Amino acid sequence: MAEAPNPIQLQKHLKGVDYPAGKSDLIQTARDQGADDTVIGALEKIPDREYDGPNAVSKAVTEVR
Numbered sequence: 001m002a003e004a005p006n007p008i009q010l011q012k013h014l015k016g017v018d019y020p021a022g023k024s025d026l027i028q029t030a031r032d033q034g035a036d037d038t039v040i041g042a043l044e045k046i047p048d049r050e051y052d053g054p055n056a057v058s059k060a061v062t063e064v065r
Contacts, residue, residue, distance in 0.1 A: 005039045007058050013039050014057065020050040026057060 013035035014026060021029075027043045035043075046060040 003038055004061060005036075005042050007061075009035075010039055010042070010058060010061060011054050014054060017054075019054075020052045022050055023048045026051065 013030040013033040015033065017026060017029050023043065023046060026046075027040060030039050030043055042061045042064075043057075045064045046057070047064075051057045051060065
């Protein structure tokens with residue numbers, strides 16, 4: 001099982017996301033913000049849908065672990 005990113009780190013790398021945002025937008029923003037492989041990997045595993053805010057992203061990340 002992959003290590004889940006720290007929720008604070010996750011949100012730090014998603015700063016500036018204009019919600020609602022799709023999975024690809026979240027991954028691109030995290031990459032642009034210098035996210036590590038743990039954060040990117042966690043975002044790549046979440047369902048491909050629109051997320052209405054940071055809490056929805058954090059919840060999705062914890063559910064797919």
